[in-house]
């Protein structure tokens with residue numbers, strides 16, 4: 001599999017400090033996680049470790065970050081060696097059903113958009129399910145299935161999204177980061193495809209939660225600045241619970 005993150009792991013860490021990540025996405029994930037003090041957590045598609053570190057800072061007892069890209073895992077390990085939090089990182093493909101243990105909580109921020117087809121999407125949800133205890137939770141961030149392409153309304157937040165392909169249950173999208181001069185490509189799955197894969201993997205209570213801006217984001221830029229992205233968000237929190245035993 002081609003690793004589109006091989007060449008950009010350094011730039012990606014920098015891109016993770018942008019306003020949408022800091023004031024919208026991260027607080028929205030934090031709120032969906034709720035109280036995780038003492039929990040064991042697995043962070044799928046951990047990348048450079050942004051959410052693995054959040055899990056630990058929110059009080060998770062143990063955190064395992066897994067990602068298919070050796071370059072991203074090396075960047076996460078580098079951050080861990082510079083500021084040790086006790087997070088373990090491993091290279092692993094989430095579509096191979098590897099079992100690492102029984103975790104109370106799994107996060108998967110921008111994993112499922114790397115499933116190239118519905119079979120891979122199902123395998124990814126199966127992998128997560130196999131690593132979560134009955135009653136345990138999955139908190140994911142996925143491209144918003146209702147995103148309206150072509151409005152160019154994300155430019156104010158330094159993104160441009162272009163539709164580059166289409167399947168029966170998905171859109172292929174290229175996202176360019178203005179100012180950082182790189183782009184990534186991903187798949188925006190339909191609500192139906194995500195919910196059906198979740199259900200087949202043994203998850204219940206699927207919830208789609210729109211992002212909310214943090215108090216700090218409103219203080220920094222004012223409420224109006226956020227109107228466009230809140231009206232047409234590019235991503236959304238998808239959470240679910242593994243069917244209790």
Ligand SMILES: C[S@@+](CC[C@H](N)C(=O)[O-])C[C@H]1O[C@@H](n2cnc3c(N)ncnc32)[C@H](O)[C@@H]1O
Nearest residue numbers: 045046047050067068069072093094109110114
């Ligand atoms: C947009 S980045 C998100 C990283 C991190 N979750 C964050 O929010 O900063 C997507 C990550 O998914 C990883 N990824 C893609 N396909 C994967 C797979 N099959 N298994 C595990 N990780 C995968 C990529 O290597 C990349 O690090």
